Amino acid sequence: MTKTAFIAIVGKPNVGKSSLMNRMLGQKIAIVSSKPQTTRTRIMGVLTEDETQLVFTDTPGFHRPHNKLGEKMNEAVGDTVGGVDACLFLVEPRGELNEQEQELLRMFEKNRLPVILAINKIDMISDKEELLKRIVYLSSLYDFTAVVPVSASEGDHVDELLDELKALAFESPHFFPDDTLTDQPERVLAAEIIREKILRLMDKEIPHGIAVAVEKMREREDKDILDIEATIYCERESHKGMVIGKKGAMLKKVSTYARQDLENFFQIKVNLQCWVKVKEDWRNREGLIHNFGLD
16 A cells, blocks of 8 residues: 655745755755755655655745745745645744744644644754753644654654654555656756855855756767756846856856766766856846746
């Protein structure tokens, strides 16, 4: 008997949703950085163990939007919550829930969803009494199916969390072949890997005004080399200069780090070529948001 559950991973920005999904899958498919709103679209990850298949959707952080892209990201969260079997709600180990997190609780109630609460980053808390009080407080806010303290970065209690998620699966055929890892096309994964390096290497507002499009991705017929050509789009001419860097130093660094990750992921030697172009205020232009696949 095979079983399946579609599970949305939701929470505020930078709470560790992508890190936790990568940890549960045992493979990195969603990019991770210390900056909020790293994830822009719904990314699906598939975990099949024995008869049970869990289909995770890593959603953008639910936040107060400041542009049309932010509105699209919030819409993606709402649409996802309305179309899954259960939710995995990630929160911080300290502090009150913010307005957006409270709105998520109202979404759960409206959709009558089973919700497992994961308190992430417990490696930051050494006092077990503090953690216990956190569990009691959060449990009073919603009738959670289970509450599991975890550390996505260290892997603590992730197996226990997976056991709780598997218990939500119901009798059903598997929707994906058992060796499937993600529904994302290879070009999208490659573009996200490049964008991750920009997020990690550059400061302040510039990375959030960056989009990456892979224009070409082809394996050579005569050699085991994957040629990838990508265009990095930014919102201002001044930002273009910063992305390229003095004598091309920043672009070279981004390309080098991205190539290393691409080779690890695709298990083949990669020839990566990157260009930088300007698309002014693209985060508020519907057509460009669509062209970049972010709607």
